[in-house]
Amino acid sequence: MSVLDARQRGKTLRELQDRTFDLAIVGGGITGAGILREASLRGLSVALLEAEDFASGTSSKSTKLIHGGIRYLAMGHIHVVRESSRERKRVNELAPHLAEPQWLMLPARNLIEFYKYRIGVNVYEWLGQVGASDLHFNLSGEALRAREPLLHSGRYSRACIYREYLTDDARLVMANIRAGVKAGGVALNKIRVNGVIKDRGKLQALRARCETTGEEIVVNCKGVINAAGPWVESICDLDGLLSEKPLVLSKGVHVVIPHSLLPLNEMVLMVTKDNRPVFAIPRGEVVYIGTTDTKYEQAANVWPEVRCSELEYLFRPIKDYFDLEIEPGDCLSTWAGLRPLIAQGGKSTKEISRKDEIWVSKSGLITIAGGKLTGYRKMAEETVDTAVQLLNLSAKKGFEDVPLPGGDFSGDVAQQVSCLLVDYPMQADKALRLIRLYGTEAWDVMALDPTPVSEGSSLVRGELLWSMEEEGALSLEDIIYRRTRAAFYRPLEVPKIIEPVAEIMAGFLNWSEDQREREVESVKTRFQSDRQIN
Numbered sequence: 001m002s003v004l005d006a007r008q009r010g011k012t013l014r015e016l017q018d019r020t021f022d023l024a025i026v027g028g029g030i031t032g033a034g035i036l037r038e039a040s041l042r043g044l045s046v047a048l049l050e051a052e053d054f055a056s057g058t059s060s061k062s063t064k065l066i067h068g069g070i071r072y073l074a075m076g077h078i079h080v081v082r083e084s085s086r087e088r089k090r091v092n093e094l095a096p097h098l099a100e101p102q103w104l105m106l107p108a109r110n111l112i113e114f115y116k117y118r119i120g121v122n123v124y125e126w127l128g129q130v131g132a133s134d135l136h137f138n139l140s141g142e143a144l145r146a147r148e149p150l151l152h153s154g155r156y157s158r159a160c161i162y163r164e165y166l167t168d169d170a171r172l173v174m175a176n177i178r179a180g181v182k183a184g185g186v187a188l189n190k191i192r193v194n195g196v197i198k199d200r201g202k203l204q205a206l207r208a209r210c211e212t213t214g215e216e217i218v219v220n221c222k223g224v225i226n227a228a229g230p231w232v233e234s235i236c237d238l239d240g241l242l243s244e245k246p247l248v249l250s251k252g253v254h255v256v257i258p259h260s261l262l263p264l265n266e267m268v269l270m271v272t273k274d275n276r277p278v279f280a281i282p283r284g285e286v287v288y289i290g291t292t293d294t295k296y297e298q299a300a301n302v303w304p305e306v307r308c309s310e311l312e313y314l315f316r317p318i319k320d321y322f323d324l325e326i327e328p329g330d331c332l333s334t335w336a337g338l339r340p341l342i343a344q345g346g347k348s349t350k351e352i353s354r355k356d357e358i359w360v361s362k363s364g365l366i367t368i369a370g371g372k373l374t375g376y377r378k379m380a381e382e383t384v385d386t387a388v389q390l391l392n393l394s395a396k397k398g399f400e401d402v403p404l405p406g407g408d409f410s411g412d413v414a415q416q417v418s419c420l421l422v423d424y425p426m427q428a429d430k431a432l433r434l435i436r437l438y439g440t441e442a443w444d445v446m447a448l449d450p451t452p453v454s455e456g457s458s459l460v461r462g463e464l465l466w467s468m469e470e471e472g473a474l475s476l477e478d479i480i481y482r483r484t485r486a487a488f489y490r491p492l493e494v495p496k497i498i499e500p501v502a503e504i505m506a507g508f509l510n511w512s513e514d515q516r517e518r519e520v521e522s523v524k525t526r527f528q529s530d531r532q533i534n
Contacts (some may be wrong), residue, residue, distance in 0.1 A: 003181055004510060012188050013210060017217045021047045021186075024206050024221035024394050026193050026235050028052075029059035030373055032227035033173045034380035036180030036187060041402075042384060042395040046185040047219055048177070049208055051192040051231075053478050054303055054471075055173035058229050059373070060482050061337025063254065063279055063291050066091050066099045066165035066374050070124045079129070080355055085128025088165050091172075091377065095407035097416070097439035098172045099165040100195065101134060104267045104279075107156035107321060114138075117160040125162070136162035148265055152323045164267065165280070169436055170372060170482045174471055175404040176376075189472050191217075196224070196238050196363075203239070203363045212474065223391045225383060226367040230338040231302035239365045246343045247369060249300060253310040254290030256333040256491060257326060262287045262318065265489040270317035278317050284429060284489050286332060289314045296338055302370070303526075304336040308533045332491040333530045342370045347392040358386050406439025416440065423452055428444060432456045437485065438466075453502045457493055459484055464504050474509070476502050476519040477526060487527060494527055 003012060023039055025032045029049025039046045050056075065090050070081070092099040108114035108123070121136045140149055140158040151159075177187050195207035197218065206219045226235040230249055264282045272278055280289050292310050308328055315326045342357055356371030356379050368383045388395045409416060416435045417428065424431070424446050434442040448462035467473035467483035479501060481487045486494055498520055506516040 004178065004187065006468045006472055006474050009188070009210070009212065009474075012186060013191075013215065013217060015186055016047055016188065016208075016219050017193075019045065019047075019101070019103050019186075020220040020222070021045045022221070022391070023047070023223050023225055023387055024219050025043050025225045025227055026206070027227035027229055027231070028054040028177065028187065028189060029057055029227070030055070030112055030169065030173050030174070030176070030376045030385075031059075031229065031368055031371065032225075033059075033176035034178065034376040035225055035227055035368070035449060036185045036381050037176045037183065038377075038380040038384045039387070040183035040185035040397075041179045041399045042388075043184075043399075044384075044388075044393060044395050046180065046219065048180070048185065048187040049191045049193055049206070049219065050187075050189045051211070051472075053189045053475070053482060054177055054187075054300055055170040055482055057231075057300075058337045058339060059173050060170035061254070061335045062169045062252070062373050063283070063323055064167050064169050065279070066167045070120055070162075080372070080375075081124065082127040083378060084266065084372060085130075087374050087378055088128065090401075091167075091374070092165060093403075094377075094401065095172065095175055095404040095439065096409060096411075097406060097436055098167050098175060098404070100167070100413050100436070101163050102166045102267055104164040104269055105151075106160045106162070106269050107151055108158045108160065109155060111158075114158045114160065116518060121162045122228065123158055134163040136160055139415075150263065150322045150324070152321055154243055156321065161266070166267070166283075167373075168436065168485060172373075172404075174265075174483070175406065178405045178471070181400075187472070190474060193235065193238070196365075198363055201363055203365055223387050224365050226365055226389060227383075230340045232340060232367055232369050234300075235368060236361070236365070239361055239363055241361050241363075246331060248341045248343045249296035250339040250341055251294050251296040251304050251336055252291035253306050253314065253336045254312055254333050254334065255306075255311050256286045256288045256289050256335075256488060257330050258332060258492075259285050259287050261326070261330055262322065262324060264315065268321065270321050272313070272317050278314060280318070283431060286491065288488070288490060289318065293339075302339055303529075304338060306334045306336050306530075306533055310336075312534055328391060328533050329532060331533065333487060333527075334533070335488060335530070356382075358383055360386070361389060366391065367397065406441040409440050414441075420446075433458055433489070434460075437463075441466075453497050453504070457497055458490055459493070459497060459501075461504060464501060465508065468505065468508055476505060476523045479505070480523055480527075487530070491527075498523055498527075 022044040023046045025048040036048045093207045106117045190211040191208050193206050197205035203224050228235045268280045270278045359367045371379050417431045420431045445466045446464045448465045451461045453459040467479050473479050502520045
């Protein structure tokens with residue numbers, strides 16, 4: 001059985017207690033997942049502990065773009081743009097299904113704005129060493145109206161269209177976790193680090209509590225990496241010291257509406273009245289719009305509240321660019337995540353650099369803070385380099401950068417969709433969904449059980465089995481929100497599939513009827529709150 005099999009938690013807990021690891025990683029978002037993969041491929045023994053579920057925080061609630069951040073050019077953050085734009089290629093090579101090239105449209109109001117975009121995109125493409133097939137192009141007049149008929153042509157008569165890469169952030173985390181485990185690492189979700197053990201002032205172990213059984217364990221290790229994202233400071237507190245620099249939490253809100261209401265052909269970048277970028281991104285039957293960037297004054301939270309004023313902020317550019325009125329009642333779902341930014345005196349959250357930093361405490365706690373989703377692989381490399389040097393670990397100098405699970409194919413996603421349709425006839429949009437989530441492993445998922453979860457559902461039973469056997473899913477929320485992504489991309493299906501998914505999970509994981517009912521009620525409440533905006 002897979003070491004991420006949800007039925008094997010007891011075995012994994014024993015392994016965590018019985019071994020002494022080179023490194024213990026706190027945090028199962030994209031940063032921790034990338035570090036697990038990097039360190040394991042270098043031959044180090046590594047354990048990753050996540051308090052909630054893998055990708056349950058920021059790393060399932062981003063705008064889901066592997067991009068260089070073209071707007072950072074105007075802010076002077078050339079290094080961030082150069083590194084991020086080049087990293088897009090690396091992620092695309094490792095997982096073509098999770099870094100899928102898409103055209104992004106920059107509509108311009110006038111010639112000055114149009115040429116500003118063209119210059120910016122040219123610099124962006126030069127920094128990122130963009131290949132000929134991915135270079136931008138420009139449209140105006142009838143050609144622009146044919147490409148994106150809904151765009152308000154009276155206000156926006158020209159557009160620059162360039163390449164960005166669409167991802168699924170939670171699936172990217174899961175792929176890196178599984179790659180790390182396959183290379184010899186150990187990963188466990190729902191295990192909360194609540195203390196540290198030191199010997200002569202140096203970290204030598206972590207105390208942790210299993211959130212499903214209440215069992216307390218000690219994980220012995222030579223070094224600890226704090227990759228807890230918005231919770232970085234709380235791990236620093238366990239070490240007994242303040243973090244090197246204070247964090248500022250920025251809240252980013254996204255709203256999901258029906259694609260039929262805003263039937264876009266391309267991703268579109270809009271600019272708000274306060275000069276912030278807002279993306280409108282078509283994804284199957286929905287379009288999601290985001291994001292905001294406001295300081296979050298409360299303690300870090302897996303589910304930050306979405307306010308009506310934040311939705312209104314996101315709806316305003318829709319009115320401006322498409323002359324379309326969208327109201328809160330049109331909302332199918334929402335999500336909000338927290339970006340952990342390193343404070344810079346006198347700067348607002350939208351002005352703070354997204355550059356990452358590594359800090360080392362007197363006890364040896366290695367903290368990685370800041371950064372962007374796109375640069376996760378480079379962040380992992382630098383963090384492991386720091387750990388190897390600090391702890392004098394014996395690690396490989398280099399390794400074959402093998403594809404992430406499901407990413408072992410050449411060509412584009414459309415070719416994989418065509419092949420899947422030959423073996424498993426279905427509607428094309430359902431095959432596209434499966435390839436985007438699982439890549440070449442879509443065949444393994446379908447082989448488990450191709451039967452729809454319920455009549456008319458795009459989810460198949462094999463996905464549920466795969467989530468529990470191969471991806472450590474323990475709760476109904478894990479599957480609805482983070483493994484199948486139904487809550488975000490197929491929200492109209494969610495009310496119909498909650499009960500049948502819970503029934504299948506109950507049989508597989510031996511839930512009692514009381515537990516099954518609690519799981520159902522929890523997800524129904526969660527999903528309802530995603531649509532109840534205050």
